[in-house]
Amino acid sequence: MKTKTKNTKLPERQAKMYAFLSDYINTNGFPPTVREIGEALDIPSTSLVSYYLKGLEERGMIDRESSISRGIRLVSDPYQPTDFWADSGETLSIPFLGYIVASAPIPVEALTGTETVEINRALFGRDVNGLFALQVQGNSMIDALIHDGDTVILRHQDRVENGEMAAVWLNSNAETTLKKVYYEGARVRLQPANPTMEPIFVPANDVRVQGKVVMVIRQLSN
């Protein structure tokens, strides 16, 4: 029996819509029309798009000018006409999504914050897409050489290469951790960055990669 693979119904659609809006504005420099949104998200009626749009507006995620075409504005976004990641030449503005704690998955959907982390582009490679920043809370990731208060910058992706450090969600343990990931057939080896610590092994279907760790920044007293 086939189902519609809909685990989350309410926020899912809205989140996708917001993502599309953000993406569209980035690439085009102006917001999409109601119909364009519908086409992109397979919403066949314009009124349904309106419906969702109203929802997003009520949540304070977007801002609209009534009756005017393309009158959508992302509230949480300082709308750079050129790029959401605010690639202003030298500096990258990486959205700061919140905190990463061992006891909860990474808040992927909650990209409502206006906060950003300013990093020099020179520190990154050419691919600066999908980056986001989290601040580590607690010392539970000390085996990844990550300290309480550190800022980690990740690239959102659900698959990493062998040996890359990733934020992974362990279903059975119900926790998020930062480890080097090695796929070894049906199981996955999670290797702490600290070479003096032992790896752990979990079934492959138990890990969910939430993003690849690209950088760790520790700011101390200044």
Added chain:
Amino acid sequence: MKTKTKNTKLPERQAKMYAFLSDYINTNGFPPTVREIGEALDIPSTSLVSYYLKGLEERGMIDRESSISRGIRLVSDPYQPTDFWADSGETLSIPFLGYIVASAPIPVEALTGTETVEINRALFGRDVNGLFALQVQGNSMIDALIHDGDTVILRHQDRVENGEMAAVWLNSNAETTLKKVYYEGARVRLQPANPTMEPIFVPANDVRVQGKVVMVIRQLSN
């Protein structure tokens, strides 16, 4: 930044129009309509606005999507968000002195020419003097949660406040290490950043502070 009149002088009307476009987009998050432009600039006919718009497009100042409403995009608008991290484009060039290894003191002079590490000024406080960067070699500082290859940024000073992380040279041990420093009378307690590890105690005259750790940056596969 401001646009200057170049070899081809931009007609007054078009310059004003470009300014208006920029302003409108920054204010509203989406471009204006032909008629809105007309109203703002006292151009009574839409066709005349089109006329100017075409001119701007031919000059490569704007980009348009034909036939779609508000399909205007500024080609080179250096829009700076004034409210956020103003001046976030500022970059600090921190001299890169070389490598820090456990077995040797920190080099005092910059070695190969003028290598620098580019860091965003926003990440630092106001005092940006005496900063220098070192790259950590080896895993000997793992108790400071510092990984092989990490870049540490230090401020050159020979005295730190209690609890601050510093690069210290231990005379008797003949090694450099990164530890939190606590002056306790005649002796100094060197506390690893990793709270699970035990501190070590050394005579006060045995430690030589080489600099205060201001930041740690770990770059991973990108």
Added chain:
DNA sequence: CTTGACATAGAACAAATGTGCGATTATAAT
């Protein structure tokens, strides 16, 4: 004065676009 490029109106038009509303279906609560 004539010519011709440039600037300007004005209006008509087709397409694009946001909105409203009734009708239908799904979901959850009672």
Added chain:
DNA sequence: ATTATAATCGCACATTTGTTCTATGTCAAG
């Protein structure tokens, strides 16, 4: 089962909006 609520669909409608076409005005060069 029944009811209430949320989700969904279609479609018509009224504007909004970009384009085009014709006509006119300006002004410097020939």
